[in-house]
Amino acid sequence: MSKVAGIKEQGGEPLLLTTVLFSSLPPNLFTDDAPTRYTVDAVFNRRVESSEISAIESYTSLAVLARFGFGEVALEVQDRRLSIHNTSLEQLRDGLATVIARLLTDIWTASERDRLEAVTIARAEASRELERAQAVLDLAREVSFDANRVSLLDSQKKRDEESIAQGFAWDNEGGHNPQ
Structure with a gap:
């Protein structure tokens, strides 16, 4: 995977949830003492x-959950786990899991879009910097410390003198009477 200005150029793996962490579930599920949420x-x-x-933890995500009828649910990322607060396995099975999966897909897609935009900008900046460095290098290569070399300034001065001399020649050419 190459990097431009510290930005990963290749896309990451989509963000998905794989399984419910069984050990995190209340031990009294399917008993008379089981919590509803x-x-x-x-x-x-x-x-x-x-x-x-x-x-994931933003108000926007909460609004998405509420729009689909899960306004009481909250999401919290803890390392490589998503804690889905105030819910139940039944609620997840009956639609909440799908809403969360789509939410994660949307978040990953937006993140990828932002990353690609950053890569594009970084590449353009790197290209401009390369062009600038090449221009400096080219100019540095044109510098000569040869005493016998005719400089551009000397060449321009000679051309200017020749133009002035030619101008005087045309002024005295006849047919024109400057007054």
Whole structure:
């Protein structure tokens, strides 16, 4: 994987949830003492980027959950786990898991779009810097410390003198009477 200005050029793996972390479930599920709402931890397929964490835990994500009827649910990233607060396995099975999966896909897609935009900008900046460095190098190569070399300044001065002399010749050419 190459990098431009510290930005990964190749896209990352999509952010997915793989399984429910069984050990995080309340031990009294399917008993008379079972809670109706609890926290369910699900395992991510990879490490979550900081920008993705911010998006997952944002008010925007809460609004998406509320729009689909899950306004009481909250999401929290803990290392490689997503803690889904105030829910149940039944609620996840019956649609919440799909809403969360789509939310994660949208977050990953936006993150990839931002990353690609950053790569494009970094490449353009690197290209401009390379052109600038090449121009400096080219100019440095034109510098000569040869005492016998005719400089551009001397050449221009000679051309200017010749033009002035030619101008005087035309002024005295006849047919024109300057007054």
